[in-house]
Amino acid sequence: xxxxxxxxxxxxxxxxxxxxxxxxxxxxxxxxxxxxxxxxxxxxxxxxxxxxxxxxxxxxxxxxxxxxxxxxxxxxxxxxxxxxxxxxxxxxxxxxxxxxxxxxxxxxxxxxxxxxxxxxxxxxxxxxxxxxxxxxxxxxxxxxxxxxxxxxxxxxxxxxxxxxxxxxxxxxxxxxxxxxxxxxxxxxxxxxxxxxxxxxxxxxxxxxxxxxxxxxxxxxxxxxxxxxxxxxxxxxxxxxxxxxxxxxxxxxxxxxxxxxxxxxxxxxxxxxxxxxxxxxxxxxxxxxxxxx
Amino acid sequence: xxxxxxxxxxxxxxxxxxxxxxxxxxxxxxxxxxxxxxxxxxxxxxxxxxxxxxxxxxxxxxxxxxxxxxxxxxxxxxxxxxxxxxxxxxxxxxxxxxxxxxxxxxxxxxxxxxxxxxxxxxxxxxxxxxxxxxxxxxxxxxxxxxxxxxxxxxxxxxxxxxxxxxxxxxxxxxxxxxxxxxxxxxxxxxxxxxxxxxxxxxxxxxxxxxxxxxxxxxxxxxx
Amino acid sequence: xxxxxxxxxxxxxxxxxxxxxxxxxxxxxxxxxxxxxxxxxxxxxxxxxxxxxxxxxxxxxxxxxxxxxxxxxxxxxxxxxxxxxxxxxxxxxxxxxxxxxxxxxxxxxxxxxxxxxxxxxxxxxxxxxxxxxxxxxxxxxxxxxxxxxxxxxxxxxxxxxxxxxxxxxxxxxxxxxxxxxxxxxxxxxxxxxxxxxxxxxxxxxxxxxxxxxxxxxxxxxxxxxxxxxxxxxxxxxxxxxxxxxxxxxxxxx
Numbered sequence: 221x222x223x224x225x226x227x228x229x230x231x232x233x234x235x236x237x238x239x240x241x242x243x244x245x246x247x248x249x250x251x252x253x254x255x256x257x258x259x260x261x262x263x264x265x266x267x268x269x270x271x272x273x274x275x276x277x278x279x280x281x282x283x284x285x286x287x288x289x290x291x292x293x294x295x296x297x298x299x300x301x302x303x304x305x306x307x308x309x310x311x312x313x314x315x316x317x318x319x320x321x322x323x324x325x326x327x328x329x330x331x332x333x334x335x336x337x338x339x340x341x342x343x344x345x346x347x348x349x350x351x352x353x354x355x356x357x358x359x360x361x362x363x364x365x366x367x368x369x370x371x372x373x374x375x376x377x378x379x380x381x382x383x384x385x386x387x388x389x390x391x392x393x394x395x396x397x398x399x400x401x402x403x404x405x406x407x408x409x410x411x412x413x414x415x416x417x418x419x420x421x422x423x424x425x426x427x428x429x430x431x432x433x434x435x436x437x438x439x440x441x442x443x444x445x446x447x448x449x450x451x452x453x454x455x456x457x458x459x460x461x462x463x464x465x466x467x468x469x470x471x472x473x474x475x476x477x478x479x480x481x482x483x484x485x486x487x488x489x490x491x492x493x494x495x496x497x498x499x500x501x502x503x504x505x506x507x508x509x510x511x512x
Numbered sequence: 513x514x515x516x517x518x519x520x521x522x523x524x525x526x527x528x529x530x531x532x533x534x535x536x537x538x539x540x541x542x543x544x545x546x547x548x549x550x551x552x553x554x555x556x557x558x559x560x561x562x563x564x565x566x567x568x569x570x571x572x573x574x575x576x577x578x579x580x581x582x583x584x585x586x587x588x589x590x591x592x593x594x595x596x597x598x599x600x601x602x603x604x605x606x607x608x609x610x611x612x613x614x615x616x617x618x619x620x621x622x623x624x625x626x627x628x629x630x631x632x633x634x635x636x637x638x639x640x641x642x643x644x645x646x647x648x649x650x651x652x653x654x655x656x657x658x659x660x661x662x663x664x665x666x667x668x669x670x671x672x673x674x675x676x677x678x679x680x681x682x683x684x685x686x687x688x689x690x691x692x693x694x695x696x697x698x699x700x701x702x703x704x705x706x707x708x709x710x711x712x713x714x715x716x717x718x719x720x721x722x723x724x725x726x727x728x729x730x731x732x733x734x735x
Numbered sequence: 736x737x738x739x740x741x742x743x744x745x746x747x748x749x750x751x752x753x754x755x756x757x758x759x760x761x762x763x764x765x766x767x768x769x770x771x772x773x774x775x776x777x778x779x780x781x782x783x784x785x786x787x788x789x790x791x792x793x794x795x796x797x798x799x800x801x802x803x804x805x806x807x808x809x810x811x812x813x814x815x816x817x818x819x820x821x822x823x824x825x826x827x828x829x830x831x832x833x834x835x836x837x838x839x840x841x842x843x844x845x846x847x848x849x850x851x852x853x854x855x856x857x858x859x860x861x862x863x864x865x866x867x868x869x870x871x872x873x874x875x876x877x878x879x880x881x882x883x884x885x886x887x888x889x890x891x892x893x894x895x896x897x898x899x900x901x902x903x904x905x906x907x908x909x910x911x912x913x914x915x916x917x918x919x920x921x922x923x924x925x926x927x928x929x930x931x932x933x934x935x936x937x938x939x940x941x942x943x944x945x946x947x948x949x950x951x952x953x954x955x956x957x958x959x960x961x962x963x964x965x966x967x968x969x970x971x972x973x974x975x976x977x978x979x980x981x982x983x984x985x986x987x988x
Contacts, residue, residue, distance in 0.1 A: 327793075395830040399894065401791055403844035403901060404820030413847050417834050518985075584944055586971050586983040723973030733973075 263489065270486030273479040283449055283465070289476045293484050295451050296465040299366065300491065303445065303461055304435055306370035311377030311434075312427050316416075318378065319385020319423070324411050335386075342379035349375055350440030358444055366452065366459035369445035373437060377430040384426020388419035424503055428496045435492045438463035462488045518583045522592065525575050526650075529596050529603075532568040533647040535561065536603045539610035540643065540706065544636040546617045547699065550625065558614035565607035572600045588720070595720035599650065602709040602716075606643065609702040609709075616695045616702070626692040628682065630675045632699060638668055639703045642710035649714060655721045658714035662726075668707040675700040737935035738804030738904045739764040740785065745799035747780050747789055754780050755797070756959045762952070767927060767936045769950030769967065771943060773982060776956040778939045782907050785937065786822035787815040803905055820848065823898030827910040829890035831882030831897070837873050840882040840893055844901040863896040866933070868926055888919025895926065899934075906930060908938040912945065924949050943983055947971050955979045 233241075277292045284291030318338070322331055353372040358364055392415045400410040416423065441447075446458040447468065462484050469481035539558050546554035576597050579585065585593060642664050649657035679697045683690045718726050725732040740762035747755035755777045762768045770778040783789040784797045787808060801808040808818050831840050839846075841860045850856055860877075864870040869892040873880070882893055891911060898906060908927070912920040927949050930936055940946050946953050947967060954964040955976075963970065963979045974980045981987055 393830070395826060395828055396832060398788065398791070398826060399830040399832070399897075400843070400847075402786065402788060402819055402824035402826070403847075403898065404816050404818075405844065405847045406816045409847050414832060414843075418832065420834070586943065586985075587974055587980045589984050590972060 266482065266486045266489060269479075269482040271483075273483035274486070278480070278483055282451070283460075286472070286474065286477075291480075293460075293462065293465050293480065293487070295448060296460040296462045296484065297487060297491075299445075299448070299452065299460040300435075300462040300488070302455070303366050303369050303373065303441070303459065304431070306367070306455070307373035307377060307434060308427075308431060310370065311374035311430065312381055314374070315378040315381025315427075315430070316385050316423065318382035319389065320411060320416070322382065322386040323389035324407075324415070338379040338382050341375070342383075345439075346376060346437050347439035347442075350443040353440065354443035361456075363456070364444060364446035364458040366445055366455045366457070369441045369459070369461065370455075372440035372444050373434040376434050376437065376440070377427075380430035380433065381423075381426050384429070385419070385423050388422030388426070389415055391422070392418045421503070424499065428499060432492050432496060435495075436463055436488060438467050442467075462491075518579070518585070518589075521575065521579045521583070522589065525572065525579065525593070525596050528568065528572050528575065529599060530647065530651060532565065532572065532600070532603050533643075533650075535565050535568060536606040536610070537640065537643055537647070539565065539607050540636065540640050543610045543613040543617065544633060544640070546614055547620075547636070548633055550617075550621050552618060552621060555614040555618050555621075558610050562607055562611050565604060569600055569604040573597065576600075588723075591720045591723060595650075595716040598716045599713045602712045606706050606709050609706050612702045613699050616699045620692060620695050623692060626689050628689070628693060628696055629678055630696055630700065632696065632703075635668065635671045635675070635700060635703050638664065638671070639707045639710070642668065642707050643713075646710045646713040646717070649717045653717075653721055655718045658717040658721075661714035662711055665707055665711045668704055672700050672704040736904070737765045737931070737933065740905065740935065740937070741800070741802040742785075743800040743802075745781070745784060745797065745801060747777070747784050747797040748795065749792070750794040754959050755784065757799075758961045760954060760961060760964055762935060762937060764935050765931055765933075766952060767931050767938060767950045768952045768954065769946035770937065770939045770954050770956060771941075771946050771982075772956035773987070775958075777959040778956045779909055781956065782909055782937055782939050783824075785905070785907060786824055787818050788824060790815065820844075820901055821903050822905045822907060823901065823903035825891070825894050825898055825906065825908045825911050828914050829887060829894050831885070831890050831893050833881065833883045835882055836878050837880055837882055837885070837893060838877040841896045841900050844897060848901070859900050859902070860896075863900040866899050866930070867892045867896040868922065868929075869893060869896055886919075888915050888922060891915060891919070891923060892926070895923075903934065905935045905937065908936065910939055910941060913941060920945075943971070955982065957982070 277290060278294075279292060279297065280294050281290070281292035282295055283293065318334065322335060325331070326334065349372050353368055353375070357368045357371065361368075389411075396418060397410055397415060400414045401407070405414070441461050441464050445461055445464065447464040448458045448460040452459040466481045466484040466488070469477040469484065472478070539561055542554045542558045542561070546552075546558065576593050579593055580590075583589075642661050645657055645664075646661045649655070649661065676697065679693045679700075682693045715727050718724060723733065740760075742758055742760040742762075745755055745758040746753060758781060770781060772778045780789060785801060785803070785808065787797075789795050789797050797809070799809065803818075803822060806818070806821065807813060832843060835843065838860055841863055842856050845856050845859060861870065861874075864873065869889060872889065873885070873893075882890065885893060891914075895906075895911075911927075912923045915923065924945065927936055927938065938946075938950065940949075950967050952964065953967045953970045955962045955970065955974075955978075957978055963974060963976045965975070969975075970979060971983060974983065
């Protein structure tokens with residue numbers, strides 16, 4: 221309660237200030253809840269709907285012909301893993317390379333052009349990228365393939381990774397670079413072993429973001445990988461992928477397929493979360509006491 | 513700003529030293545007057561004035577120490593403060609010698625006046641001029657004036673040597689004048705000492721202004 | 736053992752702007768030489784020209800003769816990277832590599848230059864940390880603690896150890912203690928005094944009392960020119976040039 225003496229009341233936080241403080245905090249908490257709520261809702265709904273269809277068959281068997289009950293998405297799970305793996309192998313190094321160029325050497329017009337192009341590429345709808353790869357690769361090769369799909373996804377990963385790498389590298393204080401140069405370490409070695417290493421936490425986050433984004437993309441895969449009822453014998457063949465399978469099953473008239481679509485969606489989310497989590501655990505084991 | 517506070521400190525140090533110099537000059541003049549007029553009141557003034565001189569010495573040393581500790585002076589400022597501290601000591605000794613002269617005069621007055629062929633007032637005037645010029649060189653920061661003081665020391669030394677010969681001769685030939693002669697001899701020695709202190713002051717001024725150590729007859733610049 | 740440095744006619748540019756004007760200086764081996772002067776006078780630029788760090792700034796270049804021992808720093812075909820291995824540098828703000836342990840920090844210059852011999856690296860790390868008076872404080876946590884977890888004064892000694900590990904002949908220090916508290920500063924100053932037995936040290940400092948405590952020779956820079964260069968005692972008691980005197984008595988700058 222405010223005191224009667226003037227001197228002490230000026231030191232106390234007034235009731236009004238205390239109220240506004242609490243109100244603002246309450247708003248912030250509510251906003252955070254509002255954001256998490258839809259995510260939680262989706263995940264819980266997926267869990268409920270999908271868990272029922274999860275069984276050993278789901279993970280080991282191929283899809284059955286339309287109409288028949290049973291079967292699984294084994295080929296789609298493996299297919300997604302392969303496609304995402306190859307996309308990351310191509311997209312991440314190229315993205316990091318571009319980011320290094322932009323941060324360390326790209327303070328010029330060419331650098332600005334690259335940056336602009338990268339931002340535009342980031343905004344291109346994924347279906348357009350799918351169509352582009354379709355006309356450039358699939359039509360030429362006269363067949364659909366997992367590789368084409370990986371390429372499309374890699375193209376989508378590059379801008380995110382490049383931007384994150386550039387931002388994180390720019391945040392490395394110049395004094396660190398100077399220290400390395402002063403030791404007689406050549407510039408390229410400084411960039412790789414010192415600057416990049418210092419920025420690694422942020423760069424990895426960028427890669428994870430890019431991965432999570434492309435993992436669920438369906439449209440580009442429609443035009444490049446197409447999907448497959450059976451196991452693919454090589455990467456140059458049409459391959460099954462989880463998003464494609466979920467898409468097909470969800471739009472079908474079969475109940476059993478609907479249930480499997482839920483399971484497929486759930487597994488897709490689990491795959492993404494596992495991948496990101498694993499990377500986090502592996503990289504955090506390397507941090508030292510007190511390191512940033 | 514710290515800089516002007518330091519400058520104020522330096523100015524205060526300078527003013528205090530000049531004031532003390534004035535007190536020392538005054539002591540010499542009074543002692544000389546006491547000898548000339550054989551009036552005890554001048555002797556008394558010198559004796560009581562001694563306290564003021566000692567007090568001034570204390571204040572100047574304290575201020576110099578503070579400035580050295582707090583301001584970390586360099587180069588010319590550092591040399592200046594060092595010179596002040598040394599001149600301070602010399603002026604205090606001048607005051608002591610003036611007291612010695614006053615005490616000798618008191619003893620002279622207690623006896624009937626003797627006629628001794630030594631021109632103390634003339635010697636005292638030369639010495640007083642030396643002290644005056646030395647302080648002037650400090651006031652103006654002019655090494656040339658200080659150098660002139662160094663030259664005058666020779667003259668005073670000669671006067672004292674001549675007085676010595678004459679007075680010793682008097683003492684041995686005429687027993688009655690012995691006491692008076694001895695007093696006058698001591699007075700002449702005190703005056704010669706004052707001249708030496710004036711020389712020291714001049715050397716310190718040259719050190720401050722030029723950074724050259726001209727003591728003991730040489731000129732030593734830092735290599 | 737340290738070597739002497741001969742500088743003749745050194746000019747340094749930032750783009751078109753001439754920052755150092757025809758500097759001549761002889762730095763004797765195994766001595767500590769201080770470089771003082773007001774802000775912007777070129778003292779940091781000068782020191783950074785000695786190990787060719789100046790040219791890492793875009794549009795900056797230097798010309799003239801700099802001889803370290805019998806090495807021509809600006810000779811035709813001389814590799815600046817090679818120069819920087821022989822001339823170490825410690826910066827104003829301690830800059831240990833944040834993601835590396837104490838051990839890795841000190842070993843960085845060796846490892847990243849292709850040194851493979853583990854045993855030798857380990858010995859050099861220990862020797863460097865002992866030389867920079869940090870060994871006793873960190874010998875138990877060499878691999879566990881990161882370089883950034885140390886206090887400011889310790890970090891700076893770590894950076895010194897890191898520079899010493901590659902066994903340079905000359906050590907350049909750009910205001911090494913200006914970001915540190917008085918006790919760390921005096922430790923660093925004591926260290927510099929010890930280091931001169933093995934190395935030639937050139938130190939840039941804003942702090943004149945520090946130059947007076949630590950250096951045997953001092954050079955005064957003003958607006959890109961070397962105004963006076965002499966024994967430290969002489970500079971600080973009877974400087975020859977009036978501009979030097981005005982600066983060190985604080986009349987300007």
